[in-house]
Amino acid sequence: MTYTLSLGQRVRLTEIESTAVCADPVAIDDAVRGRVRASRETLEKFVAEERVIYGVNTSMGGFVNWLVPVSKARQLQENLLNAVATNVGPRLDDTTVRAIMTSRIVSLSRGNSAISLTNLEKLIAVRNSGVVPCVPEKGSLGTSGDLGPLAAIALVCIGQWKARLDGEVLPGAEALRRVGIEPMELSYKEGLALINGTSGMVGLGSINVAQAKRLLQAYLLVSALSVEALAGKTKPFDPRVHKLKPHKGQQAVAEFLWDTLADSTLAVDELDTEHLLSGEMGDETKAGSQSIEDAYSVRCTPQILGPVVDSLAWIEQVVEDELNSSNDNPLVDPDEAEVFHNGHFHGQYVSMAMDHLAIAMTTLMNLSNRRIDRFLDKSNSEGLPAFLCQEDPGLRLGLMGGQFMTASLTAETRAKAMPMSIQSLSSTADFQDIVSFGFVAARRAREVLENVAHVVAFELLCACQAADIRGTDGLSPATRRLYEQTREVVPYLDHDETITDYVEALAQRLLTQPGLG
Numbered sequence: 001m002t003y004t005l006s007l008g009q010r011v012r013l014t015e016i017e018s019t020a021v022c023a024d025p026v027a028i029d030d031a032v033r034g035r036v037r038a039s040r041e042t043l044e045k046f047v048a049e050e051r052v053i054y055g056v057n058t059s060m061g062g063f064v065n066w067l068v069p070v071s072k073a074r075q076l077q078e079n080l081l082n083a084v085a086t087n088v089g090p091r092l093d094d095t096t097v098r099a100i101m102t103s104r105i106v107s108l109s110r111g112n113s114a115i116s117l118t119n120l121e122k123l124i125a126v127r128n129s130g131v132v133p134c135v136p137e138k139g140s141l142g143t144s145g146d147l148g149p150l151a152a153i154a155l156v157c158i159g160q161w162k163a164r165l166d167g168e169v170l171p172g173a174e175a176l177r178r179v180g181i182e183p184m185e186l187s188y189k190e191g192l193a194l195i196n197g198t199s200g201m202v203g204l205g206s207i208n209v210a211q212a213k214r215l216l217q218a219y220l221l222v223s224a225l226s227v228e229a230l231a232g233k234t235k236p237f238d239p240r241v242h243k244l245k246p247h248k249g250q251q252a253v254a255e256f257l258w259d260t261l262a263d264s265t266l267a268v269d270e271l272d273t274e275h276l277l278s279g280e281m282g283d284e285t286k287a288g289s290q291s292i293e294d295a296y297s298v299r300c301t302p303q304i305l306g307p308v309v310d311s312l313a314w315i316e317q318v319v320e321d322e323l324n325s326s327n328d329n330p331l332v333d334p335d336e337a338e339v340f341h342n343g344h345f346h347g348q349y350v351s352m353a354m355d356h357l358a359i360a361m362t363t364l365m366n367l368s369n370r371r372i373d374r375f376l377d378k379s380n381s382e383g384l385p386a387f388l389c390q391e392d393p394g395l396r397l398g399l400m401g402g403q404f405m406t407a408s409l410t411a412e413t414r415a416k417a418m419p420m421s422i423q424s425l426s427s428t429a430d431f432q433d434i435v436s437f438g439f440v441a442a443r444r445a446r447e448v449l450e451n452v453a454h455v456v457a458f459e460l461l462c463a464c465q466a467a468d469i470r471g472t473d474g475l476s477p478a479t480r481r482l483y484e485q486t487r488e489v490v491p492y493l494d495h496d497e498t499i500t501d502y503v504e505a506l507a508q509r510l511l512t513q514p515g516l517g
């Protein structure tokens, strides 16, 4: 289905992801066309008046103070694209490139960048054509926006560099020829308009946020299942106690667990504490084999996932605001009949949001990592067999090895969660002297998410194994659905076998499949 951009509409971040995943075409309406034309005409008027405007009749970056006549505009703009397309490394996947292109189209369609309507429409045509520019992922400062990644895209639009089409890598000119698109011819400011913004980090960020939301949603249900499978107590989730602390996310998580576990007989309502005081002072008090209170990784679930929920809402809002912005310099506002030299290409907001996403997801992973340990350690699992190995323990090692994987991923992920947004380095003879590295932050958040999904997948595997051992009759209806969906992918393990394929399949579902459970 075509996704049409209208003037003044707020584009949802999740729409960038969904249109990129499905390769839905994007389009603009007449009001957008009118506004884009007006912005270009305003700039043309200023050029006729011989005003000095950055990237129009000046050079760029460290050569900002060099005048270049508009008669040389096409050469200047093409030189700009080639000079800054210096990224290296693995090529971004098709979905991410489409999300980045759509994010740039959203920004340019606001009609403040003075790109010609012809060239905006060509960018849209390339985005919709199946031609996917090859974008090496490493090398963006994130402040000139994402010059490197966006220049790789812009070069293909002018018939240079390289692109994929139906799985084949072709020269940009050949790729355009095959889909019947004439290369763009750039006039003054247009190369700059295509690249001088934050659309790289916003495009990749949109995918990260959409996946993080799914993973978090699923994790709330995984948490409920883990509480049941660890014979955890529900009373700490009673909404009445959460009224006593006003954090919204915490309250929402507690309410979810409370409601979900209401019909569970595996989770424990409350201990009958009456007979517990029969011992002498100093005796170990036990309620049968049960502890009086659960460990933090069960009991404090709302207090740990609450801030993750609230953080994600903030992160989504920030990246969505950036998406719906004119992130470019200079900007030409036709209503004000003004040109603004400005710094809207700066990616600090998104950089900090992506760092925050990495921290939030790592927090979730830390929780998951602790629960996995409880599932496998028989002294902490409220009666489960060691390493969830019911049949032939010792001859078999059970699920022991899964923890090696999750411990390794957890350690690696913590290192990846070190902030990028404070790593600024100066470049361009101190012209770009403080930068955001937002695209690097977004790439690292993506890596964090992938790792976290694998750790959560193993917790889910353990929880289902434990539920089978305890008896699944006691599951609540919602956790039973999750259990059954998981059993479509991984069976109860009564023999030792490699779990790699199971964990990877579950992780993929957690990131991409909405509404698990």
Ligand SMILES: N[C@@H](CC(=O)O)c1ccccc1
Binding pocket: 060, 061, 062, 084, 143, 144, 145, 196, 329, 330, 345, 428, 432
């Ligand atoms: N982001 C611009 C600078 C600016 O808009 O002031 C740029 C372009 C090219 C090379 C370096 C820097």
